[in-house]
Amino acid sequence: MSQVATVPAERVFRRHPLRIALGALMLSAVLSTAALFIIPGFLPRTMNISTRGRIVLVAAIVLTIAVWVGAFWLRNIRVIVRSGTVDIGRPGGMQTYARDTTAFRSKVTEHRTNGLRTGTTRALVVWTDGRETVIDLPGFSRTVFNELMAELAPIAQPPAADPVAAARERAKLPTTFRLDSSGERRIGRGFLITAIVLFAMTLGVTLLVLTPGFLDGDLSALVLLIPFAGIAAIGFAIGAAQRYRAVRRTPAQIVVGPHGLRMGEEDHPYSLLARIWLTPPAYPVHRIRLDKRGGRAITCILGSTRVTMTPTYEEFVLALRSETAGLPGLVSLDLE
Numbered sequence: 519m520s521q522v523a524t525v526p527a528e529r530v531f532r533r534h535p536l537r538i539a540l541g542a543l544m545l546s547a548v549l550s551t552a553a554l555f556i557i558p559g560f561l562p563r564t565m566n567i568s569t570r571g572r573i574v575l576v577a578a579i580v581l582t583i584a585v586w587v588g589a590f591w592l593r594n595i596r597v598i599v600r601s602g603t604v605d606i607g608r609p610g611g612m613q614t615y616a617r618d619t620t621a622f623r624s625k626v627t628e629h630r631t632n633g634l635r636t637g638t639t640r641a642l643v644v645w646t647d648g649r650e651t652v653i654d655l656p657g658f659s660r661t662v663f664n665e666l667m668a669e670l671a672p673i674a675q676p677p678a679a680d681p682v683a684a685a686r687e688r689a690k691l692p693t694t695f696r697l698d699s700s701g702e703r704r705i706g707r708g709f710l711i712t713a714i715v716l717f718a719m720t721l722g723v724t725l726l727v728l729t730p731g732f733l734d735g736d737l738s739a740l741v742l743l744i745p746f747a748g749i750a751a752i753g754f755a756i757g758a759a760q761r762y763r764a765v766r767r768t769p770a771q772i773v774v775g776p777h778g779l780r781m782g783e784e785d786h787p788y789s790l791l792a793r794i795w796l797t798p799p800a801y802p803v804h805r806i807r808l809d810k811r812g813g814r815a816i817t818c819i820l821g822s823t824r825v826t827m828t829p830t831y832e833e834f835v836l837a838l839r840s841e842t843a844g845l846p847g848l849v850s851l852d853l854e
Contacts, residue, residue: 531666532596533657541657542589549585550578593656597642599669606642606653620646622670624663626853640853642666660854664795668850675843684843691837692829693775699768701824706761709754716751720744768819774837779808781818786810788845795852799832807852 557574591608598605598612604620605612625641640663644651655663723743769782778787779794786808795807804821821831842848 528600530598531662538589542586546582546585549581553577624667624853674846675839688840695772695834696828697768698826699765702761702765706758709758713751713754716747720747774841794849797852804831
């Protein structure tokens with residue numbers, strides 16, 4: 519389902535209308551149901567049932583209208599990108615910015631509750647006339663926001679004024695990068711050993727419980743270990759699988775060449791790639807995603823607290839930008 523509409527000389531970025539409608543439908547249903555159970559508690563008990571029903575119905579209708587108006591107007595922010603201008607706002611209230619005098623950057627905020635990710639908000643930071651404005655983009659998906667920022671703030675290097683000087687600068691950059699995922703292997707091995715021990719403990723206690731007369735003895739309380747040890751074993755097994763999956767997604771070596779990337783033992787010519795997505799260097803986890811022409815995508819981990827790259831990831835980004843300077847739009851930032 520595409521969320522980016524393209525027309526001649528302009529691109530329109532917005533939430534997909536179907537997603538807006540589904541969200542409004544669910545929220546209005548929840549609020550109407552809540553009104554059905556909550557509002558009658560505040561009405562006089564002497565009021566007859568028909569009057570109560572009309573009040574609840576009117577409240578549900580008002581809430582539904584408010585939700586749909588808010589979804590399709592108040593929160594229906596769109597960004598229209600043209601060659602010389604950028605229009606941002608909702609229908610009837612668009613603000614126009616000149617591209618040659620305006621700088622754009624992204625602002626992504628990840629929300630967590632008790633360590634669990636609960637959502638992400640995305641905003642566009644506009645700098646013009648010496649003033650910074652933060653424009654929230656509610657409902658923009660990661661894909662749409664990435665495409666928007668690739669259009670407004672591309673990371674491709676501008677064409678070199680002096681090709682010879684550019685070639686000399688490019689020659690100073692490293693081309694071979696090695697990755698060490700031993701940290702992931704070590705943690706995965708620890709999780710796997712722990713899971714095996716817990717599974718063995720669960721099996722052993724289960725066999726003891728099946729022994730005649732065990733439940734009548736002093737050690738009968740050991741039966742409580744079965745569910746806890748079993749659940750813990752499954753959790754550690756899942757953790758081990760995730761760690762080993764991360765190891766498989768981490769190539770031992772990457773070579774950045776003038777015609778393509780070599781990741782591990784596999785070559786990826788630039789001509790066969792539709793887009794190369796890189797996470798910003800400031801992110802705690804560094805990933806690269808290769809979108810191949812024809813559909814299939816490949817994602818690899820290039821850095822984390824347990825995966826290190828030598829030389830650094832920042833140098834890798836510089837080297838890739840330099841080698842793809844003649845292919846504008848190929849390399850973009852993946853703003854997760």
